[in-house]
Every structure is written in C-alpha cells, then in structure tokens.
Amino acid sequence: MGSAERKERQRAELREQILQVARDIVMKEGFGALSMRKLADAVEYAPATLYLHFENRDAIARELCVRGFQELLAVLEPAAACEEPVERLSRLAAAYVAFGLKQPETYRLVFMEDPKLSADLFQDQDEGAGPKSFAVLVRAFEALKAAGQALEDTTPVRLAEVFWAGLHGIVSLKLTCSGFQGTPAEVLAQTLVTSSVHGSKPARATRRTR
Amino acid sequence: MGSAERKERQRAELREQILQVARDIVMKEGFGALSMRKLADAVEYAPATLYLHFENRDAIARELCVRGFQELLAVLEPAAACEEPVERLSRLAAAYVAFGLKQPETYRLVFMEDPKLSADLFQDQDEGAGPKSFAVLVRAFEALKAAGQALEDTTPVRLAEVFWAGLHGIVSLKLTCSGFQGTPAEVLAQTLVTSSVHGSKPARATRRTR
DNA sequence: ACCGTTCTGTGAACACCGTTCATTTATTGC
DNA sequence: GCAATAAATGAACGGTGTTCACAGAACGGT
Structure with a gap:
C-alpha cells in the first residue's frame, strides 16, 4: 500500500543524507577533499551506491x-x-x-x-x-x-x-x-x-x- | 673542465623546457588538465624524471x-x-x-x-x-x-x-x-x-x- | 685504457581517484 | 512461498601523484 511512498521517502532521505555529509566534508576539508569513496565511506555505503542517487560527482557539487x-x-x-x-x-x-x-x-x-x-x-x-x-x-x-x-x-x-x-x-x-x-x-x-x-x-x- | 658548466646548463635547459610545455598545456587545456604523466609524455621523458627537476606538481604550479x-x-x-x-x-x-x-x-x-x-x-x-x-x-x-x-x-x-x-x-x-x-x-x-x-x-x- | 664514483633516467609499484557493470541481496506484490 | 522488482555491492578499468630500487651513461683519477 503505502510502501511505495515510504520507499520514495527513504530514497529521498538517503539522498538528503548524502548531501548533508558531503556538505560537512566540503566545509571541513574543502571541495577538493570530497571524493566519492570518502563520501561513500562516511555514509556507510559502497561507492557505487552513490550513483543510484546522483549522476556523478559534479551533480553533487551542483546541488x-x-x-x-x-x-x-x-x-x-x-x-x-x-x-x-x-x-x-x-x-x-x-x-x-x-x-x-x-x-x-x-x-x-x-x-x-x-x-x-x-x-x-x-x-x-x-x-x-x-x-x-x-x-x-x-x-x-x-x-x-x-x-x-x-x-x-x-x-x-x-x-x-x-x-x-x-x-x-x-x-x-x-x-x-x-x-x-x-x-x-x-x-x-x-x-x-x-x-x-x-x-x-x-x-x-x-x-x-x- | 667546462663540462660541469655544460651539464648545469643542460639541466637548466630541460627544466625550462618542462616549464614551457607545462605552460602550453595550462593555457590550452587549463591547470586541471596538467598531469605529470601528460607533461612527461609531452617532453618525452618518464614521469619520474620530472621529479629530478621539481619537488612535485605544486612546485611546477608555483613557478x-x-x-x-x-x-x-x-x-x-x-x-x-x-x-x-x-x-x-x-x-x-x-x-x-x-x-x-x-x-x-x-x-x-x-x-x-x-x-x-x-x-x-x-x-x-x-x-x-x-x-x-x-x-x-x-x-x-x-x-x-x-x-x-x-x-x-x-x-x-x-x-x-x-x-x-x-x-x-x-x-x-x-x-x-x-x-x-x-x-x-x-x-x-x-x-x-x-x-x-x-x-x-x-x-x-x-x-x-x- | 681501465675502474670507481656520480649523476641522469626509468620501470614498476603503491595508494589513491571517478566511474561502470554484472552479480548478489533485500523487498515487494501476488 | 514464489516470481518480480529494486537496492546495494565487489571487482574492475583507466586515470592520477609520487617513490624507489635499479640501469645506464658520463665523469675524474690513475
């Protein structure tokens, strides 16, 4: 039933979390220090998972x-x-x-x-x-x-x-x-x-x- | 005899050539496109050779x-x-x-x-x-x-x-x-x-x- | 002319990077 | 429980800067 919306919400939440962590890294160490692997590590997912939510690193930077x-x-x-x-x-x-x-x-x-x-x-x-x-x-x-x-x-x-x-x-x-x-x-x-x-x-x- | 000076001159010349080629790459493709390997390739030396003349990439950039x-x-x-x-x-x-x-x-x-x-x-x-x-x-x-x-x-x-x-x-x-x-x-x-x-x-x- | 030293140059390796893709794992609807 | 769908991943590819043990050439002294 409402599981579709829940999934959508969870998806959005993870996306948001990725962005927040990315923001933290950028503010703390600069944009140059923001690597996909480090970011993936910080959110505790595999690097490839990031690409399910963002086209690439630039997309994250743009956001x-x-x-x-x-x-x-x-x-x-x-x-x-x-x-x-x-x-x-x-x-x-x-x-x-x-x-x-x-x-x-x-x-x-x-x-x-x-x-x-x-x-x-x-x-x-x-x-x-x-x-x-x-x-x-x-x-x-x-x-x-x-x-x-x-x-x-x-x-x-x-x-x-x-x-x-x-x-x-x-x-x-x-x-x-x-x-x-x-x-x-x-x-x-x-x-x-x-x-x-x-x-x-x-x-x-x-x-x-x- | 004068071979010491000649060597010194050749050394300086190669250093200069590296810088010139690096400058060309930067002006043509931007600083981000300046990689040690590409630069080494352009001057027809091995990458490691660059490090005989510059401490690292940043040293080239500084110059x-x-x-x-x-x-x-x-x-x-x-x-x-x-x-x-x-x-x-x-x-x-x-x-x-x-x-x-x-x-x-x-x-x-x-x-x-x-x-x-x-x-x-x-x-x-x-x-x-x-x-x-x-x-x-x-x-x-x-x-x-x-x-x-x-x-x-x-x-x-x-x-x-x-x-x-x-x-x-x-x-x-x-x-x-x-x-x-x-x-x-x-x-x-x-x-x-x-x-x-x-x-x-x-x-x-x-x-x-x- | 030979030998030992010194300097120049290199190939291979290490640890990263962004990105892709086949494969596995989890979740869903039925 | 089962098939279908979605999420997550491990491994790989080609790239990066950098290091280091090693090879080769050039040199000074004899």
Whole structure:
C-alpha cells in the first residue's frame, strides 16, 4: 500500500543524507577533499551506491552549489530590508563579506570552482538564488539613485554588477591571495560602499540637483 | 673542465623546457588538465624524471604562477606610465581586465587556485611581481589624491586594495560565473574607475564605519 | 685504457581517484 | 512461498601523484 511512498521517502532521505555529509566534508576539508569513496565511506555505503542517487560527482557539487547560494541569499535578504539606501548597501556588503569569510569553502565552491557549477544558478531567469540575489542589489542601487546618491549616468544594474564584483573580489582575494591579509575585509567592504555612493553628503540632506 | 658548466646548463635547459610545455598545456587545456604523466609524455621523458627537476606538481604550479604574475606586471607597467591620474587608472583597469580575459587559464592559476600557490608571490616584501604590481596601483591613487580627485579620508593603499578587488571581481566573475555575461568586462572596469574617482566634490565620510 | 664514483633516467609499484557493470541481496506484490 | 522488482555491492578499468630500487651513461683519477 503505502510502501511505495515510504520507499520514495527513504530514497529521498538517503539522498538528503548524502548531501548533508558531503556538505560537512566540503566545509571541513574543502571541495577538493570530497571524493566519492570518502563520501561513500562516511555514509556507510559502497561507492557505487552513490550513483543510484546522483549522476556523478559534479551533480553533487551542483546541488551543494545551489544550496550554498541559497544560504547567501538568506543572509542578504534581512540586510536588504533596511530602508535607508546607503545603510542598506552597507549592511548588504557586511553580510556578503561575513558569509564569505565564515564559510570559505562553501564560497569557493559556489563562486570559484568550475564554471559549470554556477551555470545553473543563473539559468532560470527569475527563480533561483542567483538572479534573486542580484535583484536585491539592483533594488538597493535603484533606491540609492532615487535618493540622488548614485552616479547619475550609470544604470542601477551596472552599478550592482560592479558592486558585486567588488565584494566578490574582496572575499575571494582574502580566500586565495595571502598578500591581501593587510586590511580586514569588512573595512574594505565599507570603503567599497563609500566609493560606490556618489557624493557622501548626509543621507537625508537635500537631493542633489541634476 | 667546462663540462660541469655544460651539464648545469643542460639541466637548466630541460627544466625550462618542462616549464614551457607545462605552460602550453595550462593555457590550452587549463591547470586541471596538467598531469605529470601528460607533461612527461609531452617532453618525452618518464614521469619520474620530472621529479629530478621539481619537488612535485605544486612546485611546477608555483613557478608558473610566479611567471604568470610577472606577465601581468609587464602589462600593467606601460599603463602606469600615463601621467594624468584618472587616465592612468583607466588604462590600468583596461590592461588588467584585458590580461585576465586573454589568458583566462593563467589568470585562474595565479589568482583562483590554491592559496598555497600565490603565497610566494607576496612573500618578499619588495621583490616579486605581487608587491610591485600592487605598488603600481598605490602610486596611481597617490597621484589621484594629489590631484584632489580621490576620497580624502581613505588612504591610497586602501583605495588600491578595493580597486584591485574590484578588478579581480570583474575578471573572476567573468571567468567562473556564467550569470555575469551581461555587461562586458571592459565596461564594468571603466564603471569601477568612475566610481573609484571621486568627482570634483570633496568627500565627507559618512560616520558609519562600524 | 681501465675502474670507481656520480649523476641522469626509468620501470614498476603503491595508494589513491571517478566511474561502470554484472552479480548478489533485500523487498515487494501476488 | 514464489516470481518480480529494486537496492546495494565487489571487482574492475583507466586515470592520477609520487617513490624507489635499479640501469645506464658520463665523469675524474690513475
């Protein structure tokens, strides 16, 4: 009777368990240390069993990638709730950097590994954490522009792209380039915010004449 | 007699040849495709022979890394010769991005692979392409500041760090994240320059550097 | 010219890796 | 209980980095 559903559920549970253990390994030892054999060992199955639930290692990586990005989005969204545009950007930057530094291996997996991995993240135009996260930034710059505090002749989309690139650069250089251990990432991020905001007059001052 | 020097020279030549072939493989197929066996095959020696000239695969990678960075420096220096501060920054940004896009695999190797690789690049305080390249950027921001076109309360060093991070972010997101194929990297880089250069208005710090 | 040393080069092996597939084991419907 | 179906596996294939005992060539001294 209900045994069909139970089997399906058990199947899903094992799949989930595999992913959880894989996530643990990645966070603890990095993506490079995630091998099918080690993973199989950790979940106490034979290596071949993993292939009943995932096409191959890349499929597991992709799934972890998607979830990692969702975590990032979950961290960005509260920061985006802030009303004041400059403050909002500041909080977004802080949240982004904090995420990257707290979960370096996850960050590496999502943004610095094979291009194939992040391909899916931006595939669906509206759905997916990729476009959603980006939209959060774009809205922040729209708000900034509405307040007259952004460069006038640059679209919010482009500003958001450059801003994201700046954040990503800060985080990823911290993660890979030992030469960038000088200034703390949080400070760099706030400098980025400052230089992204045109004319740093107090926020609620009169709108700039255009 | 001179046979000792000749042997030494031959040794160096083989070492050099190994590196050249390794470089070709990396540029053509990426660092991941560089295997000791394939490399040994290409130089027509047994795999074990490679270990007479390099401690291990990482040692080869490190060497390629150093040279890659030197190439980048060689591209940046002409751009740094420009007198006008804003124009100089613009040319530096363009050169950096062009290098990254033209030699993606080299760029990946230098800036996006194992942190151990880039460790050496910034080790020597003055020598080495790492600090030298960074110094080029710092000087550009010093010039910008002298011309009164940079944020006043931020040091050139920090501005250079954020600028570099921005450039790196642009290039690396282009290389890995398929979602960033919207705006061309060159355009983003110029937007970065624009937002890094404070307009004629003097900047007053927002008080919120938490 | 020979011999012993020293250096260059190698084949074979070890321990891993991702992946496949025939085979066994467990579970189900009847 | 039995046949059918699903889950799990052991063994294998070809690949990886790396090591090491061994062979061969080149050398300096006599």
